[in-house]
Every structure is written in structure tokens, then in C-alpha cells.
Amino acid sequence: MKNLDPNRAKWIKIRMGILCGLMATGLGTVVSGAYNIQVEDGDQWLDLAERQRQRRLHVQPKRGTIYDRNGAPLAESVEVPSVSADAVEMLRGVEEKYVAAALLRNSERIAEALHLSMEEVHEKLSRRRRFVWLKRRVSDQEVTAIRALGDKAQRYPIRGITIEGEGHRFYPNRELAGPVLGFVSPDGEGREGLELSLEHELKGHASELRGLRDRSGRLIFSDGVDDEQALAGHNVYLTIDKAIQFTAERELDAALKTYEAVGGSVIVVDPSNGEILAMASGPGYNPNDYGAADPGNRRNRAIVDRFEPGSTMKVFTMAGALANRAISPTQPIYCEEGNMAIDNIVIHDTHISKWLSPTQILTVSSNIGAAKIALSMGEEKLYETFRRFGFGDATGVPFPGETIGVLRPAKRPWVQVETAAAAFGQGISVSALQLVMAMSAVANNGRLLEPVLVKRTTDATGQPLVESSPRVRRDAVGAHTAKLVSEMLVSVTEGEGTGVEAAIPGFRVAGKTATAQKIDPATGKYTDTHYVASFVGFVPAEKPRIVIAVVLDEPMGGTYAGGSVAGPVFRRVGEMALRYLGVMPKGTEPVKLSELSQIARTGADQATNAYQVMAEQKALTQAVVTPSAPLKGGEVRLPDFQGFPIREAIKSAKALGLLPQLEGTGRVTRQEPPAGAVLPKGATVKLIFEPPA
């Protein structure tokens, strides 16, 4: 500043110095501010920042799949887009006085895009939360519409809307095994059935997820969690076989419709290892649409419901008596001609008899006989026998809400009349699963197993984790006793037995019918109108492959006896299951096709009468009708089955190489195709039975 006079220049410099001092003060403020923030409070800020970026993660690991024993999926998770909103982000930069208007406008547009009501959207956004679900499981069109709303190119893009994939549970077979599988809530939590009890295996590990997210919610994974399969839930393979399950459900539904029963269940068990091959509970429901289903139908009746079993308990009464040597296998018992009074209570038999062998007591299902056997054995032994067969105990099945039944309703030992009633299954209650497992014990040389519903568990990559193995609970009775009882039970499905309709042609079926009276809840007394009809049995009797329990609650319309209501269900399910499992019927050694037609021709030549009723005849080939045209090899002419009882009709049809399809009970009244039709071997013949007038 040499152009200025020195004094002025000096003052200019002084004033510059003053201003420099001011700026230095400012610098001091900055440094002390930085010291406070960074050195004094640094840790707190860092903590806050870390919490901010590791905030709540909405990524759900994929829920494991539930397969049947052969790997067919029964329940699987699929990614379905869901829409959520960050209301704070949406309203950022909007002045407070315009917030209400912005909310209304956005709500209207979002509601339109998602087909929701505007009030609902507005209410959700008004809470101004950082996260709220707008709509879960949206369609592709809705995704497109929402994307368009957030498009930055338009004039008023809506911010803060996120579309993310969310696991949605899908049941590809709809109703199949619905009550067994249960369902999953929209939050991804198992709510009922196996989805609930296997929650731990299926769910996966959400808590192990650590990630970073930025301010718009984009997720940036940090340390080594790119392997999503490590987080995914385990896959579960059930022992259920889809095909047998399907048949069981179909037959159960047909029976429920035919007899107008309020409910029922069918369980198919492999007695050698306790694996449950099918477990049907009807009426069922579709877990894909569980909200629309009657909650009563969502329960798995086979495990959750208890009922008075009735005569099926005689099997275990008998087994106990034989094991305890209370009776000998051949000892005749006087059955009081149908009436026996104990303590003012009269026990009736439907089949009035005098002397009956133990086998006959089972065959005709004598209450008096069973009561006498029980009384001769004593209360304590009977109770213990039932306990040994697993009644009054949890079976060990991994299923929520299992009932253990009630053996001693008064919580004290039975008095005499109660012991007598318990012998034929009244006054106590059991579950269908307990019943089928107890019968499995009889089929399995007296050894009681734990029911197995989960065959194996694998991780998401298919690596096996847990493989189930049979678990023995105890030996309920000795193997010899079990064999003895098995043989007795075969007579139930033969000849005069109550369970002839459960008989499967070509196999010896061991089983027991039951028609238990229900207590009317209004009066507290047994009614004459409401029954639980059931059949429990196994086949083949000499080397059991399957045990089936059929329970029908309150069959109506005159037919309610266990033999005629539950028996046919047992037969049809058993027949299918045996064929499916490749169990050959006795006496069906492979025969050459040419020989078969030869037999048919010979039979045709011998026949003279076109309308021959052959009720007693065992020689089946003679039941064949007149020929009108020569038959080629491998073809048969359909005889007239009119008037045949069920067993004869089945036998003659099978002998011709035809597959009979049976409907109704009694004797054949109609058939399809009509008599005289020429069919190839292996074709189906529909036979309609009606009880004789």
C-alpha cells in the first residue's frame, strides 16, 4: 500500500488484524465444536450411527418345505411381492400445513393402485411410522401400478414405498392332509398342525441376519451372509404317503356324505415301524384359504378329538385277560342270554347267546362276555392293560393339542360296573391315534411303538439332519398273546362276524368293529340315536403290513353299525394301500393269460342257465353266463352278478380278471356294464349293492 499515506495504511492493517481476530474466534468455535462432537461424544454418536444402519431387517429366511415320504411337496414357500411404506420418508420435505393434504392425495393414489379402501391406507399412513405394511401378496398389475407411483419422472412421485418379496405358504394339493399340515400366518409363523409343532425346524434363523441398510431402505449385506440357504428353514419329509392319504381322504369323505356323519378320521399306520402313512380328518379344509374355513374343520380329529371307543376295546380286554391268564383261549363263557345286571345297570348284547368261546365273543361282539372277562381279570389288571397299550398317555407324536383321552373319569379306580363298561369301551375315551397304535401293537407282536410322522429332516441344501427310527414304547403283551388275538380277530371279518364288510378279497383281515353310544351332553345319559362307528384292523393278519383305524362320528339315516359304516372304508383304503404297497393277495399266483381265458371258456361251455344265482357256490367259474359270440384271448364276457352277496361278487369278478368297484351294501341289484358285455381282462366293473328288502 505504498500509494497510501503511511498512517492510513497502518490503520488498514490494524483493521485487517481485528477482522483476522474475529475469524480466529470462529475457527476456535469450530475446533471446540469438533472436539465436543468427535472426542467427547464420539462413542455415543458411533453407537447411534451403528444402530441406525443395522436397524430392523425385514428379510425373512425361506421357510422349509414339507414333503410326503416320497418327496412330493405338501407345503412350500413361494416369494410373493408385498408392499410396505415408510411414511416419514414419504412426507419428508412436506410442510406441516400440507401434510394432511399430501396424506389424503397419496392415500387415494395408493388405494387405487392396490385396490384397497382409501380410509384404510390413510389410517395406516397417518400414524407416520417408518414401516407399515400396505398390502401383502400383491398381484403383478399392482406391482406395476405401485412402481409407476414411485417413478421419479412424473410430477408428483410418491416416495417411501417399498416392494419386497415375502414368503407366502402354498399348499399345492389344496385340501390334502390340511388338518395335519396346519397353516402359517401372514407373518410367517406356523399357527396350527405340523406348521406349528415343527416351527423350530421350518422357520430358519432370522436373528442371525446382520446387514446394512441405507436411508432409502436398500439392504447392503456386510459380513458373509450371502449364503441365504444357511439361514433358510429345514425341509421336512413326513411319513405320510400322498397316494394313500388321497385315498383315505376320498373314502372318508364319501362315507361322511353317504352316512351324513358330522366328522371322522382315518389313520393308516405301518405296524412294523409306527410310521403314519395317512391321517385323514374330515370334513377337511384348504389351508391356502384357511380364513374361509370353519375353525372346527381345521382341527385334526385323529389326534385332537377323544371319543368313547366302544367294542374295539374288547380286543385289548381280551389281550389283557389272555396275557394275565384270567381266561384260557378256548374257555367257554356264559353270556346270560343277552341281559346281565350289575349294580342296577343292565348290560345288553345285540346278539343273544348262551355259551361263547373267547373268539366268538369278539366275533359277535358280546358286551356281556367282555364284561365277564374283565371282571374275572379285575379292575387293576384291566386298567394296567389299557395303560400298557398306550391309552391315557400321550403317544409321543409331534403334534399340537394332542388329547390323551380319559381312562378314569372320576380319578379313582373303577367300581365294578365301570370296569364292566370299560371292558367294552364305554365310560372311557381315547383318541383315534391311540387306538390305531394300540392295534398296531397287536399286529406287531405286542410291541407298542411311538407313532412317527416326520420321516426325516434335511437342511435347505438337502443335507440330511435327522432320520427317524422306530421307537419302542413297551411290550404291551407277549408275542404269543398278540398272535392269538390276531387270529381271533380274523374271525370278525369272516362268516358270522360283525366286520365282514371290512374283508378284503385275497387277504385275511384282522379287525374289530365298534358302535359306541354317545352321551347326550344335554341329559348326561347315553342316547339311542348318536353313535361313534369305528373299525380298527390290520392286514394281512399273518404278516401285517398296514393297520387302519376308521372312526365316524354320528352316522345317521338308520345305518350306524361300525361294521357296515366304517368297515367298507377300511376295505377300500386297505385294498388300495395293499395294491399300492405291492402286497400280493394269497392264491393269486401269476397265471398265464391264455390259461385264464381257457378257464373262462370251459366255464362258459358248461353253463346252461343264463340266470343262475350262486349264493353258496364256491366254484366261481361256473357263475359265468352263456356265450353269444366267440371270445378272443384276454377277453371275458361279463356274467350277471344280480343277487350276489358282496364277497361272492368280488370273488367271481376277480376270478375273471375283472376289477370290481363296489357301492352300497347288501346284494347286487345293478351292474355296469350290463351282463353279457365283452370286456378285456383288467377292466372295471361297477357293482351296486342294496340291502335285501
Add this chain to the structure above:
Amino acid sequence: MLLGAMATIADSLPRNRHAAPEEAPRDEVAKPVQSLTALLKESVAGPVDPVLAAIIIALIGFGVVMVYSASAIEATVRYKDAQFFLKKQSIYAAAALFVMWISSRIDYRRLRPFTYPILIGVAVMLLLTVVGLGHKAGNAYRWLNLGPINVQPAEVAKLGVVVWLAYSLSKKADQIKSFSIGFLPHLLVVGVLMLLCLKQPDFGSAVVLLFLTFTLLFVAGARVPYIAAFTMLMGVAAVGLVRFSKYRYDRYLAWENMEANRNDLAYQPFQSVMSFGSGGIDGLGVGRGLQVLYLPEAHTDFISAIIGEELGFIGILCLCGVYLVIVARGVKIAWNAPDDYGSFLAFGISTLFGVQALTNLCVAMAILPTKGLTLPFLSYGGSSLVVNAAAVGILLNISRPRLPRELPEKNVKAKLPSASAVVATSAEEGQW
């Protein structure tokens, strides 16, 4: 824009000039020169201040690194190219260094004839921005689209005002003490520019313009009572402006109660402070900061927050030290300037850097409410970087040792100064 202005200046400079500065024409435009290089060679007096030049170049380079660190995620998300902002900032930095080199070689006194063209040009650009040719970013019209580049006129205005004030104040000399000549005209002109800034709206730039004006008026010797009175008046006006503008008042309230508004209006300052705090004493390391995920404008106005996070308190301390050295060198140049024009110019430019850096740091630490001011030489943005580089160039040019004015008067032969003469000059100046 500025490059253009520089070229115009270069074209209009006289062909032959002597080392003696007072021989240069004061208010008239001289004959154009034939080549720029010839001019540049001729106009060099002595070496520039090496400390200042080195620090500025280093700071610009550091800025490019920090812009990359702060913008990589944003660039990846928006442009699918992590280096998007890095590339642009590198080009800006190269342009800035070039501008700095050129302007450091043009004698600052040659700026005088262009004072008014620059001032009017700035005013016109601000006007164009305000009347609707502006380019919107955020919710303010702060950019003017000039063909391929977007210019932020407010950045140019700051330098323009300094240039004009230095010229005007040095010309008015002793009349500075009068209200109607020395005080009011300056305030009126700057007032118009401030209004144009406020209209954008750009409150921060308006405040910086006013601060620069008062600073230079004070330095030049305007009466302190005037300045004090007007400071109070402007203070009241500013309070009114904030209080009766919903947008600004809400921001102010949010800043007052940051914790409660951390999710909406105070989101940015809160995240910025969180960035600083996360850094602790020694920082997370360059490129390791994670607050860029949350902090909007991390690479522009809030780059200091990312520096704080990645380099910690030590880094911020160094940064403050660097700005202190820049301002100190600037003030030293102002003290030693050959004439009052150069002195005012140098001091105005130093103040410009100092005030902007301080305000930016204070805003980033939430000591002041959000303003929208860049951090000189570091923040991403071409206008700010090139204008500041031009300003440094001028400062460096003023720092060049020149033959003392007294020499021709003492009949010393006008010749290029020898090294010993320069030393002598420096020694002589050092006595002041």
C-alpha cells in the same frame, strides 16, 4: 463463464507494458494483444507465494479423493457408475488449476477495467436465474444453464463483489468516510445482488455477500457507527426474514431442537453431526465411512462431515489448520500488497475463503442452521471450484514481488528487477 471473462481480459490487455505498474492505463481499455502467451510471459513480475500455491493444489487434490469417497454410493445408485462424480470433479480440478495458473500470471491491476463488466454480468446472470431460466436442484433455482455447463451465479457473484469493492473503495480513498459516497452506494449495489440471491432462495450466499461488504468497508475505513447501525438493521431484517418465511423458520426451529426433528427437517444436520461423531479421534479411514448411506449431499455441502467421519478429529484439526494457513497467507499478501487496491482484493479473497470454510464447518456441526454453502476447494461442484481457483490465482498474482512504486520517482532506471532488487524490495516492505 469465468474462463470467457479471463479470455476477454487477456484480449484487451496492452501489447507492451512495463514492469512499472502505474504505467498501466487505469480506466480505459488498451489495444488488444496478439497472443496470450506473450502477455502471460510479460505480465510475470516475480515468483508467487509458494506455500499458498502448494497448499491450494494439495487441497484440490485431496478434495477429489474425498468427493470420490463421499459420492461413490450415490453415483452407483443414480448413475450405475461409482466414478461418476470422481470423473467430473477431476475435470473440474484440472480446469481449476489451469484457471489458477492463468490468473496468477495476469497482473491483477489489469482487472480494473473489467470491474463493471463483471459486476453487471454477475447481476444479469443472477437475474436470469431468478426470472425463470434457472435450473432447479432441490427446491432452489441456483444454477444457470449455459450451453454444456451449469453455472452457479452466486459463486461468481462473491468474487465479483470483492473485485468491485476493492476497486471502488481504493478509488474513493478518503471519501470512504462519507455516508452518501463511501457507504450507501456500496450497500445499495450489494443489496440488489443479495435480493437476487434471496430470491433463489440462497440465504447463505446473501449473508456471505453482506459480510464481505461490511468487512471491506470496515477495512477501507468506513465509519464504524454506520457499519454497526447497518449490521443491526440487517440483523433485524435477517431475523424478520427467517421468522416470517415458513420454510426458513421451520428449518431454524428444527435446528434448535434437532433431536426431536431428527427424522424430518433436522435430518440432514443430525446425520451430519452423527458422521462427525462416528469418526472419533482418528476416524474410520478414507473410504470406510458409512454415513454416506444416510447423509444427503455428502459430496457437496456436507463433505466436511465425511472428512470428519473418515479422518476423525485429527483430520478436522488439520483441515482447520490448512484453512488457517490459507487465510494467514492471504492476509499477509494483503498487508504486503503494492497498493491499496491489491490489498483490499487480497483481503476480500482471504475473507471469502475463511468465511465460507467457517460457515460450512459450523453448518456441518450444526453450530449454525443449514445454509447451503460449499467448502472451498473440497466440495463437489465446478462453479465453486473454478471461481475459488481464479480467486487464488489473483491472490497469488498479488503475492508476486514487484518493483516498488517509489523507484521510478527516484529516477531509478526502469528495468527488470534483479534478484537483489527483489530481496531489497521485500526487505523494505518488511519494515511496514
